[in-house]
Amino acid sequence: MRVAVRNHLRWIVGVCIGGVAAGVVFFAGCGGQEEWDQFWDKFREKGEQPAPTPPVMNSRGKGLQGTIGQLVTVDGLQMIQVSGYGLVTGLVDTGGSDGPEIVKQYLVKEIRRNQGIGEPGMPAEEVIGSRDTAMVAVTGRIPAGAKKGDRFDVGIEALGTQTKSLVGGRLVLCDLKLFAETPQGIIEGKTLATATGPVFVSPFDRAGRPASKVDLRRGMVLSGGITKEPRRIRLMLTDPRYSVAEQIENRINSRYAGLEPIADATSPGSIDLDLPVSAMEQKRLFLERVMHTTLNGNTAFLEERARDLCDELVDLEPEYEVIGLALEAIGKIGLPMVRKNYASEQPGISFYAGRTGLRLGDREGMRVVARHARNPRSPYRKQAIDELGWAIEMSAAGEALRKVLDDEDTDIRIRAYLALRRHRNPAIETRVLDEDNLILDLIDTTGPYLIYVQRVGAPRIAIFGKRMRCNPPALFPDIDYREDGREYFTTLTAELGDDRMTVIYRNRRSGLQSPRLRAPLIVADLVRFLGDRFSLDDDKNPTGLAVPYSEVVDILGALCKRQTIPADFVTDEMITESEDESGRERRETEY
Known part of the structure; x- marks a missing residue:
């Protein structure tokens, strides 16, 4: 059993380290990857330890003279890559029960520890063995300077061969840990984060175009990772002296701290830095200011x-x-x-x-x-x-x-x-649909109609133009739109001259189809109808269908392509953490 554990942990470490080769895409939920390249060039660390020489901070003028940045390097900028196993539920016959036995045993124990997974009274083994669930490998990166409770994106990939699609599923039961490969074997660290949330399988390629084929066994949980403890950033003196460390501590606290100090000289060679709350959204900027701060505060x-x-x-x-x-x-x-x-x-x-x-x-x-x-x-x-x-x-x-x-x-x-x-x-009206299915932003603008879809950070749709409406005829799905085997649960049609959209929704669990439902042609109202939680009005008509985010954006993309919705359709750029569009290797950046 110990050999099996070691071999499988070695496999998942390989997935984490070689995520792109394995087809898993990682994104940092806090964003700003390219923004950090400039900072990273200045303060690049050598491995896990601070560089033994001062950071590269060259300047012809006086901008860097006498500054803290000439005396220290920064420790703690590396993003921490974490991984684990989880269970995706709600798949309805597209999941699978096969996978590594060691993972299955682990998840059985987790199901027994956690109530509310599966049907009441269902044994853990039946939950795992159901075609409505799938065992998955989960990976993510915890940003530098993260506080407890900060969120980040995670990538997931189905284990075994039976699972056909993760579309419409929800990740549960996932602890994320740090794994390290040593000559003595795989070392498993403590739980640094957890992950949960709806699975997003993007229907588009990296350039935002509808992809003819998508690997339905891989997906993401946007902002699904949640850190369990804060990460520390530390300034390391290149010439350790307690008197200088104290000077740096006092200067940082006098310039940037509020009621509580944020810098603490814990030794002659290091100062712990606790980023203030006001700097959490702009960590790079705050650190750059610190590095450009002079010791002399006269x-x-x-x-x-x-x-x-x-x-x-x-x-x-x-x-x-x-x-x-x-x-x-x-x-x-x-x-x-x-x-x-x-x-x-x-x-x-x-x-x-x-x-x-x-x-x-x-x-x-x-x-x-x-x-x-x-x-x-x-x-x-x-x-x-x-x-x-x-x-x-x-x-x-x-x-x-x-x-x-x-x-x-x-x-x-x-x-x-x-x-x-x-x-x-007030120009942006925001509404959260079905708890965490998607966020809808309706933007008051007189410019051309535009729909913008996020695929990293949060499931979010922005509609530029409150009056944007569908112009029949309309049809979804269109058999010419894609050929990736994706199963749709929503059908939309409208004939020329119709004042409403006809929607038929198939219950994912029972397979029963709804009667013909009437949906509004105003795009924002249509998105609300599709994406909000299922509920009935006084006349017993549905006010929301809880259609998964990936299918909602697929519908919008298809209708825009056919010009049923007269708007440009734009998605944010999805680039792996190791390649940019030109295929060149990208430097690992931190936030």
């Missing part, structure tokens, strides 16, 4: 430093990013010098000065950034839109983004929507 020194840095902005080849971060690290003391550059005719100077002011809470700086966001010719337009999205305490920033929603550029509109979503602006 007010006169900082004022002089701000003047010197602003003078460097007008150089022939200014280091905008370094200068901007260094000015942010100084704080509001430097704002009078920064404001003098808001009106510069040089786009780089005005944007980075405005961005610095915005990040420090200056409303005039926000207006400078807003001008770049509205200007189609600004080379910093996309960056400006992103910056306005983080200015959640400035209502004017939200209004500036609201105007960009009407832009002619689809990418710009989507970027503005993603930024505005953080503001809770």
Whole structure:
């Protein structure tokens, strides 16, 4: 038995490490992968230990002189890859009972420990042996700096050969652990996270096109991983000295801490860093500010430093990013010098000065950034839109983004929507359908109709245009649409001139078909009808069908392709963690 356990654990470790070769795709729920490439280039670690030499922080000017970043490396930036086994339920004859015996025994024990799995009174062995369930391998990555309860995406793959499809299933009973392969065998760590939630098998390829064939035995649970304990980030001194460690601790706490300290010099060579709550959504930015913070916090020194840095902005080849971060690290003391550059005719100077002011809470700086966001010719337009999205305490920033929603550029509109979503602006009406089936955003815009679908992070559909409606004739499924063997439970039809959509829904468990149901032609109302939980109104008519998210987005994609819905259909990009679109290896990044 011990040999069998070792061999199978070796297999799943191989799946985790070689996820792309095994066909499993991983995504970090906290997002911002490419955003971290710049930071990662500066502070790359060597293996699991901090680099023995200072991080690469080169600068011709004064932006990095005397900073904390010249004295430390960062430990704890590696994402932790975790794995485990789980059970997918609710498959209705598309699951399977075969798989490694050791996994089956493990899941039987878990079912006995947990009530509510399977039918009441059903023995655990029958639950595992049912064609309504499937044993799966589960993998995911816990981001650096994660707090307890943070969520991340997980990838799943059916074990055995009997399972035909995971579409419409739900992952339960999954603990995620760290496994390590050593000369003595596989070492199993403690449970670092759990995973649960509806399975999403994307009906589209990585470019967002309807895929003719999809592997229905693999899928994802969007934001299904939940961390059980926080992850620590630590600054490691390249020349350990307790006096310097204490200086760094005091400087970080005086500049960035609130009522409670966030830095703790635990030894001459290390400072534990507890990211403040305000920095959890922008961890990279917070760490970069820390690295650009000078040990000297004297007010006169900082004022002089701000003047010197602003003078460097007008150089022939200014280091905008370094200068901007260094000015942010100084704080509001430097704002009078920064404001003098808001009106510069040089786009780089005005944007980075405005961005610095915005990040420090200056409303005039926000207006400078807003001008770049509205200007189609600004080379910093996309960056400006992103910056306005983080200015959640400035209502004017939200209004500036609201105007960009009407832009002619689809990418710009989507970027503005993603930024505005953080503001809770009335231009976006949000509704959660059937607990965790999907999130529907209805966007008030006068621009061209657009549907945007998320495939990572959260099951979310954004409809640009409250009046968007289907134009019959309509038909779903269309036999020419795809050929992957996917089983559909929803049929939609409408004849030319119809004022409603006809929907027939087949009960996944009993196989019984509903009578012909009438659904609205307004797209947002149609999505609500399809995706919300099943319930009946006073006239005993259904108000929701609880159609799985993957099928809802498939329906929308098909209707847009046929122009039954007169809208562009766009999905977010799905790229594996080891390849970009050109096939080049990507560096592992952290958040």
